[in-house]
Amino acid sequence: MRINSLLIRKFLHxxxxxxxxxxxxxxxxxxxxxxxTRIYAIPEITISEPYQIRETRAAIPIQVITAKELxxxxxxxxxxxxxxxxxVIVKDYGGIGGLKTISLRSxxxxxxxxxxxxxxxxxxxxxxxxxxxxxxxxxxxLTVSNGQTDNIFQPARLFASAGQLNIQTLTPSFKKDKSTNxxxxxxxxxxxxxxxxxxxxxKSSEKWLYSFNSEWMSxxxxxxxxxxxxxxxxxxxxxxRKNTKVENLRIESELxxxxxxxxxxxxxxxxxxxxxxxxxxxxLYYDYxxxxxWDKNVFIQSKYKKKLNNRxxxxxxxxxxxxxxxxxxxxxxxxxxKTENTxxxxxxxxxxxxxxxxxxxxxxxxxxxxxxxxxxxxxxNFAKPTRYAWLTALAGKYVTERVTLTASLLATxxxxxxxxxxxxxxxxxINPDISLSFKVxxxxxxxxxxxxxxxxxxxxxxxxxxGEIGNRNLSPEKSAQYNxxxxxxxxxxxFVPYLSATIDGYYNRINDKIIATPTKNIFIWSMVNLxxxxxxxxxxxxKVVLQPSENIRLNISCNHTYQRALDIxxxxxxxxxxxxxxxxxxSGSGQFGIETPLMNLSxxxxxxxxxxxxxxxxxxxxxxxxxxxxxSLSKETKIANTLASFNLELLNLANKNYEVVKNFPMPxxxxxxxxxxxx
Numbered sequence: 001m002r003i004n005s006l007l008i009r010k011f012l013h014x015x016x017x018x019x020x021x022x023x024x025x026x027x028x029x030x031x032x033x034x035x036x037t038r039i040y041a042i043p044e045i046t047i048s049e050p051y052q053i054r055e056t057r058a059a060i061p062i063q064v065i066t067a068k069e070l071x072x073x074x075x076x077x078x079x080x081x082x083x084x085x086x087x088v089i090v091k092d093y094g095g096i097g098g099l100k101t102i103s104l105r106s107x108x109x110x111x112x113x114x115x116x117x118x119x120x121x122x123x124x125x126x127x128x129x130x131x132x133x134x135x136x137x138x139x140x141x142l143t144v145s146n147g148q149t150d151n152i153f154q155p156a157r158l159f160a161s162a163g164q165l166n167i168q169t170l171t172p173s174f175k176k177d178k179s180t181n182x183x184x185x186x187x188x189x190x191x192x193x194x195x196x197x198x199x200x201x202x203k204s205s206e207k208w209l210y211s212f213n214s215e216w217m218s219x220x221x222x223x224x225x226x227x228x229x230x231x232x233x234x235x236x237x238x239x240x241r242k243n244t245k246v247e248n249l250r251i252e253s254e255l256x257x258x259x260x261x262x263x264x265x266x267x268x269x270x271x272x273x274x275x276x277x278x279x280x281x282x283x284l285y286y287d288y289x290x291x292x293x294w295d296k297n298v299f300i301q302s303k304y305k306k307k308l309n310n311r312x313x314x315x316x317x318x319x320x321x322x323x324x325x326x327x328x329x330x331x332x333x334x335x336x337x338k339t340e341n342t343x344x345x346x347x348x349x350x351x352x353x354x355x356x357x358x359x360x361x362x363x364x365x366x367x368x369x370x371x372x373x374x375x376x377x378x379x380x381n382f383a384k385p386t387r388y389a390w391l392t393a394l395a396g397k398y399v400t401e402r403v404t405l406t407a408s409l410l411a412t413x414x415x416x417x418x419x420x421x422x423x424x425x426x427x428x429x430i431n432p433d434i435s436l437s438f439k440v441x442x443x444x445x446x447x448x449x450x451x452x453x454x455x456x457x458x459x460x461x462x463x464x465x466x467g468e469i470g471n472r473n474l475s476p477e478k479s480a481q482y483n484x485x486x487x488x489x490x491x492x493x494x495f496v497p498y499l500s501a502t503i504d505g506y507y508n509r510i511n512d513k514i515i516a517t518p519t520k521n522i523f524i525w526s527m528v529n530l531x532x533x534x535x536x537x538x539x540x541x542x543k544v545v546l547q548p549s550e551n552i553r554l555n556i557s558c559n560h561t562y563q564r565a566l567d568i569x570x571x572x573x574x575x576x577x578x579x580x581x582x583x584x585x586x587s588g589s590g591q592f593g594i595e596t597p598l599m600n601l602s603x604x605x606x607x608x609x610x611x612x613x614x615x616x617x618x619x620x621x622x623x624x625x626x627x628x629x630x631x632s633l634s635k636e637t638k639i640a641n642t643l644a645s646f647n648l649e650l651l652n653l654a655n656k657n658y659e660v661v662k663n664f665p666m667p668x669x670x671x672x673x674x675x676x677x678x679x
Contacts, residue, residue, distance in 0.1 A: 056487035059404050059437035059449045060147040061087070061504050061539060063559075067140050067170070072555070072593045072602035074630040074649045076187070076195075076672070078134040078142065078167060083606055084589040085144050086539040086559035090131075091582060092660040096193070096219045096246055100132035104146055104163035105508055106535050106565040106583050107479055110457045113161035117169055117268065119301045119317050120157045122347055124373040124387060125325075127460035131165070133272060133295075135250060137185060137197045138213045140170045146506070147451045147481055148433040150406055152395035155317060155351040156367040159393040159410045159433070162455050162479050162508075172201035172209045172256065179203045182679045189649075189672030191244075192220035209256040217248045225657040225665040227282055241665070243277040243289035262307040272297045281663035294326040313355040321347040344376045361400050368392045375461045383418040383465040387458075390414075402439035408432070414458060418465070427476060431455050437487075449504075450484045463514055463527045471527040475512050482507045485539075498545040508535035513569075530569055533580060537563035553595040560588035567615055575615030582661070584609040584625075599635040613662040626658030647674040 055062055063085045065073070075081045079100035083090050089103045101109035110127040113120050121129050143166040148159060158164060174181065180202050187195035197215035204210065221244030229235040250272045257265035273296045280289030301319040308314055323345040332339040353367035373387040395408035414427040435451035456476040464470045485504030491497055513531025539561050546554040565583045567575045579585065586609040593602040606628040614621045632649040648671075655669035 055541075056445060056447065056489040056500050056502060057404070057437065058145075059150055059406060059435035060145055060451050061483065061485065061502070062143065062145040062149065063541065065142045069555075070136050070139065070142070071634065071647070072600070072604075072632065073591065074602065074604050074632050074651060075136065077132050078136065078139070078165075079132045081136065081142055082131070082144060082165065084559065084591065084604065086541050086561050086588070087146065087537070087563075088144060089583065089587075090660075092132075092664075092666070096132075096191075096217070096221060099130055101128045102131055102165055104144065105481075105506060105537060105539075106533070106563060106580065107162045107481075107508060107510065108457075108477075110460065110477070111162040111455070111479060113158060113164050115158060115164060115166045116270075117266070117301070118154065118158075118166070118303060119319055119349075120155070122321065122349075122371075122373065123323070123345070123460075124347065125343060125345055125375055125461050127457065127463075133248070133250075133274065133297075134167060135197070135215055135217070137215055138169050138199065138252060139167060141168045142166070143168065147435060147453045147483060148406070148408060150397065150404060150435070150437075152363065152365040152397050152406060152408065153313070153315065153353060153355045154367065155353065156369040156391040156393035156410065157349075157351065157371075159367075159395070159408055160391060160412065160431075160455065161457070162453065162481060169252075169254070170199075170211070172203065172211050174201070174203050183676065185674060185676035187672060187674045190670035191223050191667065192218070193672065194218050207258050209258075211252075211254045211256075213250075213252045213254075215248075215250050218246070220245050221277075221279070221667075223667040223670070225282070225668065227287065229285070239282070239287060241279055242287055243291070244279045246274065246276045248272070248274045264303075264305045266303045268301050270297070270299050270301075279664070282665060283663050290331050291327070291329045293328075294324075296324040298322045311356060311358050313357075314353070315355075316352045317350070319347070319349040321345070321349070340378075342378045345374070347371055347373045362396065362398050364394075364396045366392070366394055375465075379467070381420060383420045385416055385418045385461050385465055387461075388415045388417075402442070404437040405435070407434045410455075412456075416464075421472075425472075427458065429456055429476070445487075445489045447487045448485070449487060451481070452483075453481045455479050455481075459514060459527070469516065469527060474514060474527060475529050477513055477529075478511045480509050495547055496544065497547050498543070500541075500543045502539075502541045504539045506535075506537055506539070509533070510535075531567070532569045533565060534568045535563065535565040537561060537565075551597050555591070555593040555595070558588065558590045560586070562586055578615055578617040579612055581614055582611050582623075584611045599633055601631070601633055603629070603631050605629055608660075623659055623662055626656060627654065628656075628658070629653040641679065643678040645674075645676045645678075647676075649673070 055064055065081055070081055073081055073084060079090050079092065082088050082102055087105045089106065090100055092100050102112055103109050104112050114129040114131060115121065123129055146163045149164065172181065183199040185197050187193065195215065195217040199211065199213045202210045222240050224238060224240050227237050227239045253269045255267040259265060276293045278289060278291040278293055280287065299319060299321040301317065303317045305315045325343045327341045329339040349371040351367060351369040353365060355363060355365045357363045369391045371389045376384050390413045392411045393408055395406065398405040410431045412429045416425040431454045433453040437447050437449040440446045440448060456478045458476050459474040462470065463474055464472050483504055483506040485502060487502045489500035492499060510533040512529040513533055514527055514529060515531045516527055541559045543557040563583065563585060565580045566577045567580055568577060570576060588607055590605040591602065594600065609625045611623045612621045613623055630649065630651045630653065632647060634645065634647040636643060636645045651670045651672060652668055657665040657668050659665055
């Protein structure tokens with residue numbers, strides 16, 4: 001919508017006195033709905049609508065998928081969407097209910113923090129977040145960044161990882177004289193998919209907004225696939241995937257308080273539960289599976305921000321998180337005839353931070369976080385660990401029209417206690433980070449960027465305490481990241497209103513990598529700090545928007561990654577300087593979309609090169625490359641005050657049961673339809 005002159009004057013006045021430095025970049029854009037291709041670069045805020053100029057101005061590689069772009073990607077879950085980004089590896093165990101984790105530039109899922117509206121999601125048991133549980137119906141944008149973002153005004157925990165996936169949910173917005181919005185949608189498709197959702201937004205006053213979002217998803221997942229009994233010339237049979245049913249329920253409620261121009265409050269309550277059959281590996285003549293997994297997760301989180309004066313701003317956040325997991329294997333041939341384990345996690349988390357802007361172009365921040373994490377289980381002699389963590393981040397940023405320089409130091413103190421030991425374990429670490437973006441030409445948006453980041457990941461509770469496998473003397477994994485790149489963006493003319501390209505070369509190294517090794521026999525393993533991994537790669541992204549006429553727009557984008565991730569642990573090992581497991585040399589994606597008054601058409605492509613299932617790069621360990629093609633048609637129509645949209649998707653056009661993880665075939669060709677009503 002257009003911005004009236006009074007709002008413009010207020011906005012410009014806010015720039016002069018630097019009031020807007022308090023607002024988070026995404027929520028500011030959502031609240032004011034700027035309809036412009038310009039970008040206002042102010043410390044701690046970036047507004048870029050409708051084109052993502054922010055991606056080329058950042059000092060670190062950052063990729064953004066907006067809600068509008070998500071609708072054209074033919075994706076159902078967050079895990080499906082981020083597969084389309086450069087340098088991202090999603091390990092997918094097949095089907096809607098399969099576990100899905102994200103790894104950036106082969107550093108591992110444990111080195112990637114997943115944040116939900118700026119507050120980190122945690123899993124102290126495994127250190128990995130299943131991003132398959134997040135739907136897209138309530139998502140405003142997804143942001144993936146390698147290294148440390150340019151935003152220094154954030155919780156210290158977000159300084160502690162090698163990369164970040166930020167999931168930003170929708171903020172309510174209302175037309176004039178309207179106080180309630182309602183969104184109802186229904187997805188249905190192949191393999192028994194039914195996915196209704198409801199979102200209600202209400203404005204009780206100018207200060208208080210409320211939203212409620214809920215969805216339920218069910219699928220039987222019994223898709224057909226081809227089972228191979230040997231090499232490509234050997235026997236095959238047509239089978240159907242077994243033990244694949246999944247049901248999910250998600251409920252979110254959020255309160256937004258715009259207490260004044262200087263003060264904001266956001267309170268969210270979240271509930272998720274799932275019941276999933278766990279499909280087994282399809283090996284030779286055996287495809288039977290009977291395992292089942294139940295999950296529940298509840299959290300309540302709050303964020304508060306206030307501008308104290310023209311130089312100081314304050315923010316605080318808090319979170320309580322509770323998770324439950326119940327695993328059942330009814331066919332385990334043990335003394336009890338089955339395996340049935342339950343795990344309970346609980347975390348209390350709090351964070352405070354201050355921002356100081358005392359000089360032109362310079363801002364400083366100090367953030368400190370504290371958390372208490374516990375894990376309990378129904379296992380005999382379980383350690384019942386408790387982890388106390390204290391993180392403090394000191395950061396500074398210098399910004400001009402041509403230069404962005406950011407640096408930070410993170411201090412981490414961790415103490416662990418268990419009920420089975422008297423001694424406590426303590427960890428202390430300081431990690432630096434520095435990044436720079438420089439505009440080469442005054443009149444052109446051509447920039448050189450570089451960063452260095454040092455980080456570590458603490459062993460998970462499973463690494464330390466799981467049965468006979470855990471090793472209580474593990475040290476943290478240590479990672480070092482180096483990146484240098486070139487970015488360019490330009491509005492050429494009316495026909496080509498936006499063009500951008502980025503290329504980044506990087507070098508990563510992990511020391512003390514935690515790996516599993518056999519001990520007394522092949523059935524008893526132990527976690528040890530033996531691994532060293534060296535990662536070299538190049539990420540390339542391109543985007544172009546074409547506007548052949550006023551009512552027709554073409555969106556074209558392409559991402560490509562080349563990567564060598566080598567095991568350099570021991571020169572005498574057979575895996576020395578071999579590509580690490582499940583890491584392709586080449587991967588990428590492409591998207592093409594046409595927007596017209598009649599309907600919108602989009603096409604998306606994913607390609608992944610060959611990979612190896614084990615550290616030895618032998619032919620028998622090789623997984624073949626694959627491509628995934630999908631198309632969709634969408635149409636919007638308005639009837640009175642109601643907006644209706646229809647979307648039809650044809651997925652995996654080639655009908656290939658390719659494997660992301662060995663012996664876990666993905667679904668072939670499928671159909672999905674969506675109807676959405678907005679009132």
